[in-house]
Amino acid sequence: MKDRTCRFATGAGWVLALVVVVGAACGDRQEVAFPGRAIEIVSWATPGGPSDLLARALAAEAPPHFDGQRVTVSTRQGGAGAVGMQYLTRRAGDPHVLGVFTASGTVNIATGRIPFDPGDFTPILRIQVDPFLVAVRDESPFRTLNGLFEAATAAPGSVSVSGFGAASAHSLGFARLRGAAGSPDIRWIAYEGSGDAVVAALGGHTDAVHTNYNIVREHLRAGTMRVLATALPLHALPRTPSYADEGFDLTPAHWRGVVGPPDLPPALRDDLRRRLLATIETPGFREYMERAAMEYAVMDGPESFGAWMAGEVATSRELLAGLGLVGE
Amino acid sequence: MSRRRGARPWVEAGVFAAIAALILVDSGGYPKALPGGGPGPAFFPRLLGVMLLGCAAALVLRPLREAAGRKTDPKTTRRRTGRALLGMLWVAAFLAGAPFIPRLVALPLLVGGLMALAGERSPLLLAAVPLVFTALVEVGFVTLLGVPLP
Amino acid sequence: MADFLSGLLSVLTPGSLLSILAGSVLGVFAGAVPGLSSTVGLALVLPVTFALDPAPALLMMISLYMAAEYGGSITAVAIGVPGSSPALATTFDGYPMTRRGEVGRALGISLFSSMSGGLLGTILLVAALAPLARAAIAFGPAEFFGLGVFGLAIVANLVGKDPLKGIVSALLGLTAFVVGLDVLTGAPRLTFGSSLLMDGLALVPMLIGFFAIAEALESIASGRRRTRRLAGAGSGFPRLRELLGLWPSILRGSAIGGLIGVIPGAGATIASIVAWNEERRVAKRPERFGQGEPAGIAAPEAANNACVGAAMIPLLALGIPGSASAAVLLGGLTVQGVAPGPLLMTERAGLVYALYAGFFIAVATMFAVGRLGIPLWVRVVAIRPAILMPMIVAVSLIGATALRGNPADAWAALFFGIIGFALLRRGYPLAPAVLGLILGPMIETNYRRALTLSSGSHAVFAENPICLILLVFGLLSFAAPMVRNRLGRQRATP
Numbered sequence: 001m002k003d004r005t006c007r008f009a010t011g012a013g014w015v016l017a018l019v020v021v022v023g024a025a026c027g028d029r030q031e032v033a034f035p036g037r038a039i040e041i042v043s044w045a046t047p048g049g050p051s052d053l054l055a056r057a058l059a060a061e062a063p064p065h066f067d068g069q070r071v072t073v074s075t076r077q078g079g080a081g082a083v084g085m086q087y088l089t090r091r092a093g094d095p096h097v098l099g100v101f102t103a104s105g106t107v108n109i110a111t112g113r114i115p116f117d118p119g120d121f122t123p124i125l126r127i128q129v130d131p132f133l134v135a136v137r138d139e140s141p142f143r144t145l146n147g148l149f150e151a152a153t154a155a156p157g158s159v160s161v162s163g164f165g166a167a168s169a170h171s172l173g174f175a176r177l178r179g180a181a182g183s184p185d186i187r188w189i190a191y192e193g194s195g196d197a198v199v200a201a202l203g204g205h206t207d208a209v210h211t212n213y214n215i216v217r218e219h220l221r222a223g224t225m226r227v228l229a230t231a232l233p234l235h236a237l238p239r240t241p242s243y244a245d246e247g248f249d250l251t252p253a254h255w256r257g258v259v260g261p262p263d264l265p266p267a268l269r270d271d272l273r274r275r276l277l278a279t280i281e282t283p284g285f286r287e288y289m290e291r292a293a294m295e296y297a298v299m300d301g302p303e304s305f306g307a308w309m310a311g312e313v314a315t316s317r318e319l320l321a322g323l324g325l326v327g328e
Numbered sequence: 329m330s331r332r333r334g335a336r337p338w339v340e341a342g343v344f345a346a347i348a349a350l351i352l353v354d355s356g357g358y359p360k361a362l363p364g365g366g367p368g369p370a371f372f373p374r375l376l377g378v379m380l381l382g383c384a385a386a387l388v389l390r391p392l393r394e395a396a397g398r399k400t401d402p403k404t405t406r407r408r409t410g411r412a413l414l415g416m417l418w419v420a421a422f423l424a425g426a427p428f429i430p431r432l433v434a435l436p437l438l439v440g441g442l443m444a445l446a447g448e449r450s451p452l453l454l455a456a457v458p459l460v461f462t463a464l465v466e467v468g469f470v471t472l473l474g475v476p477l478p
Numbered sequence: 479m480a481d482f483l484s485g486l487l488s489v490l491t492p493g494s495l496l497s498i499l500a501g502s503v504l505g506v507f508a509g510a511v512p513g514l515s516s517t518v519g520l521a522l523v524l525p526v527t528f529a530l531d532p533a534p535a536l537l538m539m540i541s542l543y544m545a546a547e548y549g550g551s552i553t554a555v556a557i558g559v560p561g562s563s564p565a566l567a568t569t570f571d572g573y574p575m576t577r578r579g580e581v582g583r584a585l586g587i588s589l590f591s592s593m594s595g596g597l598l599g600t601i602l603l604v605a606a607l608a609p610l611a612r613a614a615i616a617f618g619p620a621e622f623f624g625l626g627v628f629g630l631a632i633v634a635n636l637v638g639k640d641p642l643k644g645i646v647s648a649l650l651g652l653t654a655f656v657v658g659l660d661v662l663t664g665a666p667r668l669t670f671g672s673s674l675l676m677d678g679l680a681l682v683p684m685l686i687g688f689f690a691i692a693e694a695l696e697s698i699a700s701g702r703r704r705t706r707r708l709a710g711a712g713s714g715f716p717r718l719r720e721l722l723g724l725w726p727s728i729l730r731g732s733a734i735g736g737l738i739g740v741i742p743g744a745g746a747t748i749a750s751i752v753a754w755n756e757e758r759r760v761a762k763r764p765e766r767f768g769q770g771e772p773a774g775i776a777a778p779e780a781a782n783n784a785c786v787g788a789a790m791i792p793l794l795a796l797g798i799p800g801s802a803s804a805a806v807l808l809g810g811l812t813v814q815g816v817a818p819g820p821l822l823m824t825e826r827a828g829l830v831y832a833l834y835a836g837f838f839i840a841v842a843t844m845f846a847v848g849r850l851g852i853p854l855w856v857r858v859v860a861i862r863p864a865i866l867m868p869m870i871v872a873v874s875l876i877g878a879t880a881l882r883g884n885p886a887d888a889w890a891a892l893f894f895g896i897i898g899f900a901l902l903r904r905g906y907p908l909a910p911a912v913l914g915l916i917l918g919p920m921i922e923t924n925y926r927r928a929l930t931l932s933s934g935s936h937a938v939f940a941e942n943p944i945c946l947i948l949l950v951f952g953l954l955s956f957a958a959p960m961v962r963n964r965l966g967r968q969r970a971t972p
Contacts, residue, residue, distance in 0.1 A: 046802075046805060047517070047520075047521035047524065047805075047806050047809065048520075048521065048524065048799075048805045048806035048807070048808055048809025048810065049805065049809065052809065053809055053812060053813060056524070056525060056528070056813070057813075059525070060525075060528055073525070074883060075521065075882065075883045076882075076883035076884065077677070077882035077883055077884055078674065078677050078882050078883070078884030078886055078887070079673040079674045079675075079676050079677060079884070079886070080659070080673065080676040080677060082673040082674070082676070083674070083882075083883070083884045083885075083886070084883075111664065113659070113666065113673060113676055114673050114676075115673060157933055160930075160931055165661070165664065166660070166661065166662055166663050166664035167663070167664030168664065171664075187930055187931065189927055189930060189931065190661050190662045190663075190664075191661070192661055192743070192919075192923075193799075193805075195742065195797075195798040195799055195805075196742060196743060196798075198796075198798060199614075199615050199742055199792075199796070199798050200618065200619075202615045202796070203615035203616055203617070203618055205618035205619060205931070206931070215797075217817065217819075218797045218817050218818065218819020218820060218821060218822075219796075219797070219819060219820065221819070221821055222819060222820035222821045224820050287815075288813070291812060291813070291815045291817075292812055324359065337904065340904055344646060344650075347650070347653065350668075351653060351656070351668065354667070354668055354670070355667070358660075358663075358665050358667060359663050359665050366662075366926045366927070366929040366930030366934060367925070367926050367929060368663070369660040369662065369663050369665045369667060371926070372656065372922040372925075372926075373653075373656050373667060373668070376649055376652055376653055376656065379649055380646070380649050380650075380653070383642060383645060383646045383649060384646075386642055387642065387646070390642070408698070408699040408700065409699055409903075411698050411699060412695040412696070412698050412699040412899060414698075415694065415695050415698045416695065416892070416895070416896050416899075419691065419871065419875075419892050419895070420892060422875075423875070423885070423888055423889055423892060426885070426888075427885070435872060438868070438871075438872050438875075439868045439869055439871075439872050440868075441868075442694065442698070442867070442868030442871060442872075443864055443865060443868045445698045446694070446697055446698045446863065446864035446865075446867060446868065447698075447864050448862070448864040448865060453865065457865055457869070461869050461872065465872075465873070465876065469876060469880075
């Protein structure tokens, strides 16, 4: 019984302490100074996945550039990103809450799956691209991207390509490539994750996989897979042709950046942009970029990132309509 | 004999049939088929809907066996099902209120309310258990583990 | 061997051992709390591992993963609520044993089997990394379809007295799976325009709803205030002889866990249910299963811990995460600059051997942590349901929200709680619905994938030997109990 009383007293103490802390935090909100408290980076992606890792790398490197404030990552999954986006839009004007926005976000907006628009957020900084590529397993008869398309044209329906999702950034990236090649009849076999799609190609269940460089990097190094072409020329793969080298004038890529809640005053937005730019130049962040096999693709003009996102939504919407996949 | 007639599961069969109908109606709006000959997104839900309809029909049409799993006295069952309903509403109220009411208030209310509904009468326990529990959750989840709570 | 010893030496540092201990304690906790799972636990320690060196960071994560698989069985055995989904099969026989007053015995069997399964899974990992990785990628859409059907056939052994009600329950579970975006076309199904339903209904809210909330509502409705029997002969830890006597079940369970765990995307939940079913099939008196049969605890617990080692095989050899937890581990590895894949074994041999050695120490630590905890759990069981169940409900709701940070998951848990309560009251078993939700995606998506690849020809399923075998066995195991039932009834009433 004594034990219980003791625990109760401790509990009451905690409750009191928390009330004080919460009260203090609420009081802070009136202050104008930024950063006045801990920064929260919202991620609506799977823990451990590339977007989550970007958020965590930012959180690890940011504090010195945010006056020593703590930077935390909160995972708010659900509704194809709608849960996290809603959380962000409810913090209008608060520079202490940021979100990691990706190509999947603009595609999901284009499909009408989520009731938001790039204009609902304050675009701050595009940081990286995660280039797409087409790879085959070592035993595959295909040597070039055009060889794959020719085989599909010669025998419609005989060639399959696996990749992440349907009406996803990955499937649309491939749809653009296929369209540029004259839309041969290639079966897109959607998988729940990029790793599963790679397994399908490795096991010979599909002829090729359309995915990101970081997913197949080790298989390329080991020689268990070969890359036919990459969307952008990659410094890690100097001898691999890009889509442009193969005669396709497009550079589809998965990209990730940081957005803020709506209605951030321009001065605060520029302040955030400067601090984040300093963060992604730190040696620690560079090391993360190298390890995760990402390419810097900074887009930081005050308007350019936002306009570009709106353009991405429009392009995706056209592609989806062409594929008959767009929701109303 | 009247117990036997009551055992015909009209209500649940109706619910299952309604779910089946919902599936069949909703699947009418799915894209037709995959390019290339595979079955479309409506194939599997429709199969489920038809099977569920079949099962609902079988539930009411099959010959009655000895009623299984009805050992409780119907009178008390009824009164306490009302309590269970209250329990559902209490949890729903907690979830609805969670974004607005501080956790330190809502959590003890949830636990205490459910305890009272479950028949706990000792006022000391009704007060102490929810508070100690909330304190433990605060310390364990929030402070030590950093679980993000709404 | 020399490599292994040097790996062992590199693990025997205070920092590494402390990481393993911390991982084990957190793992048992994350596993035991309904709603939290190894995945959530790993995601929570991920930021902590950033500050550590690669070896301690990985050791903390694998020991957490391992211990969580045992932790899940604690709540499954003690209160009938699976602490995490792989412990679902453990409730079938673990909880009845507790109700007999043998909670210590049940937990002891679970812990010993978890340890043995964990060891055997690790041996599999060390001995057969490359060949098993090659076998794993051979699993294509047709094979997955076969495995899904084979798994769903287990419903026949979970239906209880009334097969029709069991089938309805399975159909409802399959319907729950349909909710969300169709993987193959991206079309929303049964979402009724709500973006909250886009990501579908997750397994954890269903487990919480069915087993924690429905059970709490049931205890409210029945108004029982009685305490569970405690002072039975089996409230203490079981004798070594009993545990060793379970070796055939543990071996079978570990083999099933090892095989299914290697296949990316299959998972520990399926493995442990298949293991339970297999144990029941080979048993001399299958009717005892579900009544508190020791083998019914040993096999699934051995299976889900064997899965941990096995799930590392595609992760380490191919760089492909085979489960949600392995995906978080992959993130942790990436941050540490360790790129798993075909070259890992040659380029980072030292780290891999340290990992192997760490696995063995993690299994031992899990046993010690688990063993120390058993007296505590025996006391927890003694708490009146009227006090215990409300706390379980509250913790589960918090856990359900922590899973994805999505408040809709807590609502889904309540929804499933109400459905589960209603189904239980009308005599419907709930386990088939859970099986339906788990296996629905494996069956439907791969069926359609296989047909897309074959341009609509069903011959793919017949021409694929693994798929064919799984389908035939599935059909037999589905029909067998029903046939036996019918024959038995005919004999009983000539």
